[in-house]
Amino acid sequence: MIKEEIPTVQISTPIYPRIKGIGAYPINQAVSLFSVVGDISAPVRNDYTLPMEEIGQNYGYLLYRTKIEKASSAAALKVVDGGDRIQWYLDQKPVATQYQDQLAKSIVIEVPKPTSELSLLVEN
Incomplete structure (x- = not known):
């Protein structure tokens, strides 16, 4: 396409790095996010939910946490404009995972x- 627009341009063959095998590295230990979250991040407190960009994190993961009072035995909740994936936890136990195309649907907890x-846990 470039050659069609600029006939005199010199186009070189791309150079690809050699790929080396590095072997297998088994995972011997794991840690819960909730057990280390205080060590790897600092809380940002606000009266309403802030988007990632306003917190200064344009990509990656963000953990939003709040206390909820029991109004009944179940709560229907949903996230609007969430991101790529949201993992829901209640008292640090997994409840649901929603992907981008499912975010308009309510989750009953x-x-x-x-x-x-x-x-x-929001992934963007």
Whole structure:
């Protein structure tokens, strides 16, 4: 396409790096995100949900957390304009995973205690 627009341009063959095998590295240990979140990040507190860009993080993961009061045994919740994927946790236990095409749908969460912590791990 470039050659058609600029006939005199010199186009070189791309240089690709050699790929080396580095062997297998088994994973011997794992850690829960919730057990280390205080060590790897600092909280940003606000009265309303801030988008990633306003927090200064334009990509990656963001963990939103809030306390919810038990109004009934179940709560229907949904995220609008969330990102690529959202993992829902109630009291640090996985509840649901939603992908971008599912974000307009509500998630029904059983709330067993008077106060629980709702966490959303948002991937963008």
